[in-house]
Amino acid sequence: MSIELKNISYIYMKNTPFEHMALQNISLTINPGEFVGIIGHTGSGKSTLVQHLNGLLKPGSGEVFVDEVDLNARGNASKLAKRKVGMVFQYPEHQLFEETIAADIAFGPRSLGCEESEIKQRVCDAMEFVGLDYDTFAERSPFQLSGGQMRRVAIAGVIALKPEYLVLDEPSAGLDPRGREEIFSQIMHLYNKTGIAVIMVSHNMEEVARMATRLIVMNQGQISLDGNPREIFKNGSVSLQAAGVDVPRITALMRYLKGQGLKVDDTVITAEEGVKSILSALGGQGTC
């Protein structure tokens, strides 16, 4: 059971003057229960990569398997396999269109051919998961919601499909701090409660560092680092810089303090850890 990419390459606008190799020979296995963060500068190929995970893009060369089924083979098996992978696009709220929130979330399960009672159950469950009270919100228009709430409706629409793998492309982009935190905590809650595998593209290093069990750094269509987030932020600074991505702000702060002579741990990735380390550096020998 896994998503497996084997030697994937992808070229946009092939055989035109604008031809562009967006992915170069990517191989990757994503296992159940993993929370994979994908980072990298704009244009590094993150969105192109994740659109291969449910067959939205067909690789120019290479193969994609979901639970051993080749997504690009003909037949019903590949159609069913694609359904195991739920995809939340960037700015998914732009795709809301129904008159009520419940109708919008029901759209997916209905098109899967679910019974009405099953649909209602899935809508209820999905709304609960993203923290929208059914009685309060079901009959409202999605367009009366805040940006963060609209995005939660869009995520609920994907959860209602009961995927086994959930892909999110920059789910916090454009939200205010409160909206960002809401989205991340709902995703974390879903992950912890259901054990669904999550693949999340993000520019928010703090959150990726905190949430992901595994981090993939993309650079120019290739995977430049793949491993434990803490290890990568600790040891990967050269590759990270080359890939044009930041370390978490707290990590950068701790590095600066260490450079100024304070004996602190510069591999921390949360503010709590940072404060602890500063306190023990101060306690040890006063100041620097």
Place this chain on the structure above:
Amino acid sequence: MQEFITVNNLCHDYAGFDGSTVLALDNISLKIAPGEFVAVIGTNGSGKSTLAKHLNALLVPTSGDCMVAGMNTKEDENLWKIRQKVGMVFQNPDNQIVATLVEEDVAFGPENLGLPPSEIRRRVDEALRFVGMEQYRQHGPHLLSGGQKQRVAIAGVLAMRPECLVLDEPTAMLDPLGRDEVLSTVCRLNRAEKITVVYITHFMEEAIAADRVVVMNSGKIMLTGTPAEIFSDVELLKSLGLDVPVAADVAYRLRKAGVSIPKNIITEQELAVALCR
């Protein structure tokens, strides 16, 4: 001093979905001096964009006044002069560029002013130089990164020779690299060209660059002050659902743990100085 922008008891109502009215701005008063760099922060729905649209007369007050360089935005005959003095840049880099070449896009505004070709050319050159994009003049916008697109959008506004730039979350859709590009371009324009800047952002590290920070909440101005004054009140900002710069957050937590350090720390340099005395 003569203010560049004076907002007096401004209220703005929108018509809601169900025929009700939404009070988006509730009795706002604000003065902005020429050459000032003002950052505006606040959660979604607090009224930031509505305020921004008053500053170049895209909206007019339901009650109260907005004066730009001595002109009231309510008076129709001032409209073009105000729009020429105050340029707007929006969030989405992909729907602000209309032409197929960068230089054509930047020329769009001056062409509409009916300026002679030589003057248009001079303005386009200058604007692209100000944002560091002169080597991309012949590029198609689709080949640019988000940060580059936003700089082209800024150049398009600069080609109108405005006195003030209003930027509504110009970095919200950019990656960290693109955010740096846009912010440092804006800072340079403010310092070197003395352009007045009103900069709406959700990234508190960006707001530190401003002379003054305005905090909005539920259509009202809650606080204004220097970045050090605003961001040292970590509890208030968090209660409003806002972030604080990481150094301010760490300083706050250290103070709570009993470390005696000054209250107005917002940068990593200041934190290092306080800890390494």
